[in-house]
Amino acid sequence: ETALSERDWNRNKTILSGDLDENDLPGFVNYEENSSLIKFTSHGSLPFSTAILDGFIIQHGGDTGVHLEYTSPIVRNCIISENRGGFAGGVLAFRSSPVFENCIIRDNKSSGGVGLYFPKSSLVLTHCTIINNLVRENSATSFAGGISLAAYDGDTELYPASVIGNSIIGNVAGTGGGGVHFGWSAAEVQNNLIAGNTASTRYGGGIVIC
Numbered sequence: 001e002t003a004l005s006e007r008d009w010n011r012n013k014t015i016l017s018g019d020l021d022e023n024d025l026p027g028f029v030n031y032e033e034n035s036s037l038i039k040f041t042s043h044g045s046l047p048f049s050t051a052i053l054d055g056f057i058i059q060h061g062g063d064t065g066v067h068l069e070y071t072s073p074i075v076r077n078c079i080i081s082e083n084r085g086g087f088a089g090g091v092l093a094f095r096s097s098p099v100f101e102n103c104i105i106r107d108n109k110s111s112g113g114v115g116l117y118f119p120k121s122s123l124v125l126t127h128c129t130i131i132n133n134l135v136r137e138n139s140a141t142s143f144a145g146g147i148s149l150a151a152y153d154g155d156t157e158l159y160p161a162s163v164i165g166n167s168i169i170g171n172v173a174g175t176g177g178g179g180v181h182f183g184w185s186a187a188e189v190q191n192n193l194i195a196g197n198t199a200s201t202r203y204g205g206g207i208v209i210c
Contacts, residue, residue, distance in 0.1 A: 009055030009077050018083070019060040028084050028109055034062025037083070040096075042070040053078060061085070065108065068093040068121075076101045083108045088117035089133060099124040106131045114144040114181070115171060123149060123161040130179075133171045144181035144208070145171030145197060161187040170196045177208030 018034040037058050040051055051073035058065045058080045065083035066075065068091070075098060080090045089108030091100075098121075105115045105128065115133030116123075130146040146168045149161050161182075168179045178197030180189075181204075198205045 007055065013057055014055060015057045015059065017060045018062050024060050024082075028082075031060070031062050031084050034060055034084070036063040036067065037061040037065050039067040040069070040071040040073050041067075052076065057081070059083065064088050064090070064092045064110075066091045068096040068098055070095045072097040072099075074099045074101065075103060077103065079104045079106070081106045081108065085110045087119075088114055090115040091117070093118045093121045093123070095120050097122045097124075099126075100128050101126050103128045104131070105129070105133065107133070109134045111135075114146060114148045114173070116147045117144075118147075118149045118159075118161075120157070120159065121149070122159045123147075123163070125161075125163045125166055127165045129167045129169070130171065131167070131169045135173050144177040144179075145173040146179045148177070148181040148183070149185040149187060150181065150183035158184055158186040161185055163187060163192060164190045165192065167193045168195075168197065169193065172197070173199045175199060176204040178205045180207045182207070182209045 016037050018037050020033050020035055023030045053073060054076045056078050058078060059082045061083035064085035065080045083089045087110060089110040090105040108115050114135060115130050133145045135145050171178050176199045178199045179194045194206045
């Protein structure tokens with residue numbers, strides 16, 4: 001390869017794994033020592049607004065796969081899978097404005113959040129697949145198995161989002177919004193397939209808007 005356009009990220013895989021002991025088993029067994037994986041954060045004069053994460057497999061994170069704070073990277077052609085976290089298994093973004101393009105977020109698990117959790121953040125999500133993310137351990141309070149765009153700590157500001165051309169399938173939430181939860185979000189949602197999502201205890205297997 002002599003140019004970025006020549007690479008084949010599907011065939012030549014680059015894997016970032018949090019499984020330090022290389023002993024993980026199905027069902028998130030032996031994740032106790034697993035590390036966090038990707039974190040973008042901005043402090044003072046060090047913004048990450050132009051950062052690009054392209055063509056990686058991000059898996060087996062012990063505390064969320066991708067964590068963003070005060071930053072706006074582009075995440076493209078990535079697979080974010082089999083990560084575990086508190087608020088979010090796959091992606092947690094706080095006060096950020098990321099762009100996700102052509103990504104797969106699948107088979108992540110969290111105790112009180114989602115596959116993608118965006119408090120006080122905006123989002124552009126295009127041509128992504130969000131599938132089989134699970135929120136069950138805290139079923140009394142947990143919204144959204146797939147995506148959550150929500151206010152935080154009493155905030156009532158509306159945060160913009162563009163969710164276009166995605167597949168959101170087979171995600172499970174505890175309380176509501178198995179596929180998508182929009183809370184205090186000015187979201188544009190077009191041409192998405194939202195199917196087979198469930199909410200275990202209350203309402204909105206596909207979408208909750210509140």
